[in-house]
Amino acid sequence: MKNISLKKELITALLFTVFSMVVLGIVYPFFMNAVSGLLFHSQAHGSFIAGENGRIVGSTLIAQRFVNPAYFQPRPSTAGDDGYNASSSGGSNLGPTSEKLRKRVAAEIERLRKENPDAPFPIPVELVTASASGLDPHLTIPGALWQVPRIAKARRVTQDRVKDVVCVNEENRTLFVLGEPRVNVLLLNIALDRQFGKAR
Amino acid sequence: MNVYGWAQIFLYFLVILALTRPMGNYLYRVFEGERKPFPGIFGAAEYFVYRALMVDKNKEQTWKEYAFSLFIFSFFGILALYALQRLQFFLPFNPQTLEGVTPELAFNTAVSFVTNTNWQAYPGESTMGYLVQMAGLAWQNFLSAGAGIAVAFALARGLTRKANQAKTATIGNFWVDITRCTIYVLLPLSLLGALFLVSQGVIQNINPYREIVTLEGTRQSVAMGPVASQEIIKELGTNGGGFFNANSSHPFENPTPLTNFIEMVLIFLIPAGLTYTYGRMSGNRRQGWVLFCAMAILFMTGTAACYQAESHPNPILAGLPLDHSQGNMEGKEVRFGTSGSALFTVITTAASCGAVNSMHDSYTPMGGLVPLVNIMLGEVVFGGTGAGLYGMLIYAILAVFIAGLMVGRTPEYLGKKIEIREMQYAMAYILIFPVIVLITAAWSAAAPYGAGSVSNGGPHGLSQILYAASSAGGNNGSAFAGLNANTPWWNIMLGIAMLAGRFLMIVPVLAIGGSMAAKKDIPPGPGTFPTDGFLFVILLTGAVIIIGALTFFPALSIGPIVEHFMAQAGRRF
Numbered sequence: 181m182k183n184i185s186l187k188k189e190l191i192t193a194l195l196f197t198v199f200s201m202v203v204l205g206i207v208y209p210f211f212m213n214a215v216s217g218l219l220f221h222s223q224a225h226g227s228f229i230a231g232e233n234g235r236i237v238g239s240t241l242i243a244q245r246f247v248n249p250a251y252f253q254p255r256p257s258t259a260g261d262d263g264y265n266a267s268s269s270g271g272s273n274l275g276p277t278s279e280k281l282r283k284r285v286a287a288e289i290e291r292l293r294k295e296n297p298d299a300p301f302p303i304p305v306e307l308v309t310a311s312a313s314g315l316d317p318h319l320t321i322p323g324a325l326w327q328v329p330r331i332a333k334a335r336r337v338t339q340d341r342v343k344d345v346v347c348v349n350e351e352n353r354t355l356f357v358l359g360e361p362r363v364n365v366l367l368l369n370i371a372l373d374r375q376f377g378k379a380r
Numbered sequence: 381m382n383v384y385g386w387a388q389i390f391l392y393f394l395v396i397l398a399l400t401r402p403m404g405n406y407l408y409r410v411f412e413g414e415r416k417p418f419p420g421i422f423g424a425a426e427y428f429v430y431r432a433l434m435v436d437k438n439k440e441q442t443w444k445e446y447a448f449s450l451f452i453f454s455f456f457g458i459l460a461l462y463a464l465q466r467l468q469f470f471l472p473f474n475p476q477t478l479e480g481v482t483p484e485l486a487f488n489t490a491v492s493f494v495t496n497t498n499w500q501a502y503p504g505e506s507t508m509g510y511l512v513q514m515a516g517l518a519w520q521n522f523l524s525a526g527a528g529i530a531v532a533f534a535l536a537r538g539l540t541r542k543a544n545q546a547k548t549a550t551i552g553n554f555w556v557d558i559t560r561c562t563i564y565v566l567l568p569l570s571l572l573g574a575l576f577l578v579s580q581g582v583i584q585n586i587n588p589y590r591e592i593v594t595l596e597g598t599r600q601s602v603a604m605g606p607v608a609s610q611e612i613i614k615e616l617g618t619n620g621g622g623f624f625n626a627n628s629s630h631p632f633e634n635p636t637p638l639t640n641f642i643e644m645v646l647i648f649l650i651p652a653g654l655t656y657t658y659g660r661m662s663g664n665r666r667q668g669w670v671l672f673c674a675m676a677i678l679f680m681t682g683t684a685a686c687y688q689a690e691s692h693p694n695p696i697l698a699g700l701p702l703d704h705s706q707g708n709m710e711g712k713e714v715r716f717g718t719s720g721s722a723l724f725t726v727i728t729t730a731a732s733c734g735a736v737n738s739m740h741d742s743y744t745p746m747g748g749l750v751p752l753v754n755i756m757l758g759e760v761v762f763g764g765t766g767a768g769l770y771g772m773l774i775y776a777i778l779a780v781f782i783a784g785l786m787v788g789r790t791p792e793y794l795g796k797k798i799e800i801r802e803m804q805y806a807m808a809y810i811l812i813f814p815v816i817v818l819i820t821a822a823w824s825a826a827a828p829y830g831a832g833s834v835s836n837g838g839p840h841g842l843s844q845i846l847y848a849a850s851s852a853g854g855n856n857g858s859a860f861a862g863l864n865a866n867t868p869w870w871n872i873m874l875g876i877a878m879l880a881g882r883f884l885m886i887v888p889v890l891a892i893g894g895s896m897a898a899k900k901d902i903p904p905g906p907g908t909f910p911t912d913g914f915l916f917v918i919l920l921t922g923a924v925i926i927i928g929a930l931t932f933f934p935a936l937s938i939g940p941i942v943e944h945f946m947a948q949a950g951r952r953f
Binding site for chain 1: 387434505579594696708836839
């Protein structure tokens, strides 16, 4: 009797393992693929966006590298060896007593100071700290406004006109309290190109 | 700190408070009710599963049979997950042609996902192909959560059933519990929730990684995958294993402040609801609310402390020409800010979730102390799906025992005597956890093959080790992620810690359930300590804090606490 129930128990466990793997591991995700591809095709495939000439220039959710002074720059990235590697996400994981972190930030301040001679001090802290994913697509409003003098100069337009672009693109808190006010760097730069012509 | 940050935190708490009762009622109907919800769909599916898998739904199990079913099922799960990872190269849906996972890492990951820990010693996007993510990792996200809930119901039945009923000394049927949990709760909520996540920007496809040319003309390779279907159960089942290395901080896993909020709600939804379910099972809803209150006190305290610490500047950046009004932004995302990050961190470690939306390793010393303490308290602050409730019930038994010692009477809980055997099991439960954590941490800190993985100097290095050991032993899965855990030592040692932290602790829980189920009901007398009032909330909260503090304070004092003072003094490593 004891042996029979043990054997039955093992068979049930085995059947349960196989059956649940098929239902929860194959049927469910492929069903989700089909439904979400039908209802939210763009989001399900990465929220990619086209630039001026219709060419896909990136995902609105994923930060990309900008070095041209005429573009807004996203936060420093530790994704991959050189940063902004969207198939190698991650943060620096440097702790609050890490000499390495301080040196990195000091170097970043030095670079920003050189590239932004007309920008005010102090620098918003997000511009020198790496995000958690390394792919943070956003800046805070102060973080974007801080870069305006450089961009205005490079594009030979007034600072107020660049500031307007920032204000128009501002995203507010959801339901008044969730998250932080922010601007999306890629959308901002596409808007700059549209308004003032492609950066050279 | 600002008013928006606090408003977000209080809004979150109110939402959880409001959802506790409806969720608790739903869970009660599913597991204990005579009339189950949606019999036409769910009931039919349930009936089909029992027929196909040869389950007799009316057969009740003793605690030993229940444990055996759970263990054999988990064992098969580990085997299957191990095999999937090792054979990945030969399997379909692997467009990046990722190689088979190394044996130690495959062992660690298999154990990790079956024990509901979801510790990850690997970066998801460059290690696991889509089939392993879907049919391996997401699959176990469902089942490990279901197993935890099943055990919680088994214990609750033992405590609340009256012995003169016919079902003496049995505590339910494991197969029935896990089937119902999946069909009535986890799968339907996942289907709806995943669709919502996709609408917000979480990806869901099996395309190869997309190569693009950016606006400035550089190349970027963007990782893809069936993320939403896994993301939703990762939160709902308090699993926490990220599809990507950056986990819930990755914009494809958590794209907006709204998804962040919903993900946080999902983590506490079932654990909070279970307290109410438990109250109903005991026939006195206040018994459930008492547990809820004790959890809420600990939760709000931790959240306030963490948010306060993180909205201050990172001490390592003192004296640099920076505007710190955003708080400590190293390892945090702009869209969440310090409030949305600190709140998520407290929730994910209070529950045994372990998903992260910011890098705990880069938190200020006091900010990083909060998640560590949450894990060390045994994750009973709402806790993992099921695991939180059964952990808190063990503490309740302990609190009743302490109260009994004070007045010199045999302690009772819910009209049943607590005797030597139950106390032995309860003490085993309480002691196994620190034994696992402290031995793992001490050994790793002392040995070069353990300490060599540390990436930060000074006391923070010890914190990394301590966090890893606690996270594995407590089945949390979050990390001070600078630690290089993908070495043979860490993979194997933490694998063993996760196994022990799950299964060795489930044994005494089920044993208490079994032995209480067999006990006769005794009417409350004048000396009975009431367990449904505010006094018991205080006693229970105190028991959790005192036991946790006594056990771990020495270790914490040479980790984050000393680091706090060194950071204030400007020491760098």
